[in-house]
Amino acid sequence: MNSNGLSPLALLSRFSVVFILLGIGIIFALGSEDFLVSNNLLNIALQTSIIAIVAIGMTFTILTAGIDLSVGSVMALCGALAAGLAVKSGLGTFAGISLALLAGMVIGAVNGLLIVRGGMPPFVATLAMMAVARGLTLVYTDGRPIAGIDEAFIWLGNGKILGIPAPIIIMIAIAVIAAVVLRYTRFGVYVYATGGNEETTRLAGISPQLIKLSVYIISGFTAALGGILLTARLWSAQPNAATGWELDAIAAPVLGGTSLFGGVGGIGGTVAGAFIIGILSNGLNLMGISSYYQQVIKGVVFILAVVLDLFTKRKK
């Protein structure tokens, strides 16, 4: 028995996401000979990295028992802003990307203020923001892609260091930072506290409002970063980029054991959850299953993850 007093069964359920990951991997490896090829595995990691980054920010909001539905639209808007500011406004890549990241944080702050000051339920505030940000993207791009980004920008999505694609390295860096923040900082403990029991948090002299505001800013930042990397990967900003990605970004932490009721979960699970989704898409593609069915399968997997969450909650 380890220091947390967990029985083997509890450990099994705690790391179930890893077993699911291995299980899916084995199924696809048996189902398609193209699956277990190092090129394909790297490809999966590359495709997963962007969604994983966004899902890491989402993990913070879900840990406080909130949610951020606006991430897909924010990705598109900030991806477009980065390209537009860099190319159309001629500010250059560095300034364009920096301002786009800032814009993501501002949108996150607006989400947060609507929730803590306006008293809106998180899903309502961020659902509205989802529409607003998508609309702004269309207004800003006039509905057309923005191309012409420079080499440095493109490198972010397509470059390699020691053979490893840049987005994967960025994802690892973000994951490590996020995990350290959650585990080893005061802020991290407060995030779990707020999600676990807001009233107790307040009575302990901590402002749950401030914590909640912060997590939406973090989510806005990671969504902006995800959007920028997506633009870099596609060599251009697409006005309809990342449509529907919020589902993946929410499914990843939930698959990884972060409870939608708040207070329980972590980054390791989120990254594993994102890989489950990535492997699922990749494997289904290799097996020649149509993208229409893939949508259905993804939705069902998400439902199963939520059912598992509800089930473990009820057992307590």
Next chain:
Amino acid sequence: MSDTTPLLQMAKITKTYPGVKALKAVDFEVAPGEIHALVGENGAGKSTLMKVLTGSQLSDSGQITWKGQPVSIKNPGDAQTLGISMIHQELSLIPHLTVGQNIFLGREFGDAGFVNWKTVYSQAQALLNRLKVTVDARTEVRFLSIAQQQMVEVAKALSLNADLIAMDEPTSSLTDVETEVLFRVMRSLKEAGVSLIFISHRLEEVFEISDRITTLRDGAFVGTKKTANLTEAEVVNMMVGRELGELYPASNRTRQGVILQTANLQDGKELKGIDLTLHKGEILGVAGLVGAGRTALAETVFGIRRATTGEIRVDGKLTRISSPGKAIKLGIGLVPEDRKLQGVFLNLAVKDNIYISAMNQITLWGFINLRKARELAQRFVDRLGVRTPSLGQRIRNLSGGNQQKVVIARWLTLNPRLLILDEPTRGIDIGAKAEIHNLMSDLAAQGMGVLMISSELPEILNVSDRILVMHEGRVTAEFRRDEATQDKIMMAATGGLNRGEKSNEQ
């Protein structure tokens, strides 16, 4: 009682939760037509045993025999079919449905989907009359008192032809008069041949009503004995497993300067002008009935409520306490009334629960120094005698008493000068209760001002140095410990005594 077949026999029931062995081969037996009390400290396994009996939890091993036949109870439906009903501490009636609808919920009489309400209500009324309860079956449940709702639950159990009704802490929210009514009903059920399992922390009640007592401790069976052959002290020793020291510590404190003073304190709602003085090194007990404004007083001093009129002086200085954060800065701590909702972070570990307010002491630029954090937590776990398998244990796996010690520990990390405790020992077992009383006593002896709100008169009378009694938002009496009696306090708490008659307090 040995020659008749027992109604229920549970043999060698074992149940393990992750990390905790909740039941260790427990034996439990109920005879027909008996009231059987089940006692034990929190975490002793009473609730788990009842969950196994009523099918909401499956045991890992063990055998249940019902009316001489081995049975298997896999879900609440199985238990119901056999004739076993459970009345939970948190009543499960639906507030917006009528009494009759609640009693026959899911079993309405009628044809082809149409309910014959006339039959429903006449049957429900007959059951209520049988219990000699004056409640109209057509009333919506939300208009009933807790005691009346409990009677509806009993009626519901009877409508299911229950031979055995288990009641979990049925008296915890009842007044004395209501408890007597409940006991009368329990006795008449017993005469009608129904067996009852009575779970309670109040030993006086256990001795008043039960025929036999079964004691559990740490998930293990300690013994079943006839109530008539036992004394309260013997039961306590069985529950705790050791000779209990003094439940109430002797006071050998000297009070010092004034730490808290309020004048005409009002919150615009419940507080109608409170004047009080609390000294360092003193425990001030605040008694009163529910709704007297005691919690409002605690919340106003701690900055959860805004004071609309009047003043608060801390250490002689006039202050406005606008938020809990402000109160904490002034050296005030609050151990709140509702431990689960306001006191602990159930999702966090014991150590997190202890140091979460003391981050300044253990962080550098926001990063937690893990070694310092563990040391801090360990120091307070040792000092308060928190019984936990490890610092990393989730606090939800601790007993109520140990959770409460952790809440107090969290405040002590901040070295408060004034600690407010709202119902500090509610729902806590007797051993931990004595420890918390001793702790409060030690804290006062070290010069802390302690404001203790309690509904338990023995606690008020034996722990406090001075006692304030509140009634409808005002202080109606003030006593020294040696001059207070239960009668005087109850008189003042019900408004029968005004402050003019208070003793000369100096």
